Amino acid sequence: MKNAEIIAVGSEMLTPTRVDTNSLWLTDRLNALGVEVVAKYVVGDDRGRLAGTIAQSLAASDLVLISGGLGPTEDDVTRDAVALALKREQLFHAPIAEAIEARFIRMNRVMPEINKRQAMVIAGAEILSNDRGTAPGQWIDTGGKVVMVLPGPPHELKSMFERECQPRLENMLPPVVIRTLALRISGMSESELDQTISPIYKKYENPVTTVLAHNGDMQVHFRARCASVDEAEALLSEIREQVDEVLGTRIYSHEGEPLESVVGRKLVASGQTLAVAESATGGALADRITSVAGSSAYFLGGFITYSRALKTLLLGVPLETLQAHGAVSAETAKAMAQGARERSGADWALSITGNAGPSTDGDEAPVGSVFVALAGPEGVEVQHRVWPASDRQRVRAFAGQMALDLLNRNL
């Protein structure tokens, strides 16, 4: 099995608050190709030190992936450090400079002179195109060992790796069949989930099991590494059968699909539409729904009624309901959902009202208390939860998850 080392470049990643996340994504992709990551580095914008690290990594491992430090400024030392480590020259590549300039022109801007630096290429390197930014990457084969130079911004790096590096790596590595069963689960806590499934996954060394939890949304990945597709699929269906039995409908996807996509697919299939009315989440639910490309096919829009007055004005929540029960109540949630459904003309409407803290618009509901309602063709349903009131953003995220879960169970 081939070994890889990953070097992240940038002094900003040596501060107390920043973490290099590119290496996590790259590790996942490399593992899937059967490559093991044996060391990771974060090095500041220091040419000499970076060159030393690159040379050491290349001596020890087969693949060296370097991310970042490809910008146009003096601080961007990666190109120079690679040249130094490999003892190769850099050449000016006119077509790259032209492509960068064209990019600036498309944005109605003039290319600053310093951006020409981004057109310097190590002698003998293959150029890796960047379809998300100006800095091209480089693939340098040094007699069996490979140095990959990739941009730092994650969206640029991911696109480049997938389009340019993955096919080249697949070509040079022995075939390994990796299949992943990616379950997505809602409606239970991480420890409940782990207690439920650990008797199953502990029986197996292959597949490798990973449990991920994020704001009430859980994923379990079973990654099987086998010699053939048949073997991998047989192994995963053996696992799937056991897990389905203990988790049942709490699994909302077997294909790793996010809840907002599952819901969207179901709405498209039934030709139905959705609207939202948000108070505590202030747009976060609609943001999540519309993060799905193509959501305009079923999502009509929504109401963000942060103030009491707008709940009445835009959604027709009766003043008496607000006064008698408060803005954070089952009655208000129901009236919001019904109002949103009627006024938007959607088949379904979700509402969220709650107290994410710290202030409450004169309400008495405790921080962390959230009501979610769903108005549909057959009436309105409401759910209530109180989360430990520690974190405003977490309460908001949990509330959105709860709303989508409620809709999904009704579709």
Add this chain to the structure above:
Amino acid sequence: MKNAEIIAVGSEMLTPTRVDTNSLWLTDRLNALGVEVVAKYVVGDDRGRLAGTIAQSLAASDLVLISGGLGPTEDDVTRDAVALALKREQLFHAPIAEAIEARFIRMNRVMPEINKRQAMVIAGAEILSNDRGTAPGQWIDTGGKVVMVLPGPPHELKSMFERECQPRLENMLPPVVIRTLALRISGMSESELDQTISPIYKKYENPVTTVLAHNGDMQVHFRARCASVDEAEALLSEIREQVDEVLGTRIYSHEGEPLESVVGRKLVASGQTLAVAESATGGALADRITSVAGSSAYFLGGFITYSRALKTLLLGVPLETLQAHGAVSAETAKAMAQGARERSGADWALSITGNAGPSTDGDEAPVGSVFVALAGPEGVEVQHRVWPASDRQRVRAFAGQMALDLLNRNL
């Protein structure tokens, strides 16, 4: 100024889901002592490779901090690797073995024989006591340069560093004061920003300058390290004066405050209110505004009019406007902002309409094209930008930044 490198040991930290957080905490503590962290490493449980990394770090820097790999098993290679790198012997230290054994006895357990390995000490090392676990740490002074060997579990590492390392470091380091000027900037590209300010920051070795860019939002941090508070503050105000002159109103905060908070503070101060009307961003702008605790004081709510029909129904955008100019147009953006302002009763209303891709609800506007309008007491203003159409989420984020920037300039 002293330099440090941090090495985390453990193959489990080379998986796609685990991050080394000890180094973030250590960086914070070291920075506060005036020590700069110039490189970080994660190395698997491999004696030879780890020894190589330690030797390289010690050659390049003054302080080397190693965490993890001090357990009793074969996998725990840190002690051996340090001995190898420093070319020193290890000696059995009976009092440590006795202390570990006593700890087992207190927990009513018998010490496994392998735990004796944890009593091996590098020749010449000072022993660092561990009040949270079995593995002691080591402090090895090699003629001015120091290697610190620390346990991996964060609560053990933190306690040991605070009790044992910090006092030793304070003794050997000159007293230092650190002050940071954190600017936030909007309305220019990262390379424009760098070209504008680099003639200033390049004149100084102290403060250290860091430029961060995220979806059109930029930060510049100047970190001054001085012998006294007065000196640090004088230095930063000298920098501030020069930067203010070249950046002017593109600086929206001198205290590192995010744009949504700056806008919120201004609205509170003037007693004014805000509403939004979002199409392309689908709630993301309202989400960002309401992520600020206390935003209910000025944010009334908003309209997410994803479909054309809702633009007319909820905001009163004339059908003729949509037909003549399209949903993604200056005219629609203006009508949306005016409609949101009138129907919510807010003093200010921001609207966003654009094409974040990939589908367009029958519109002809190119992907990446965004119109932002602001309706206020003195009329309505509209701005237009086209971003490279590569990434839906980025177009949405840029559009939100553009909207908040427009509001901020008008407050």
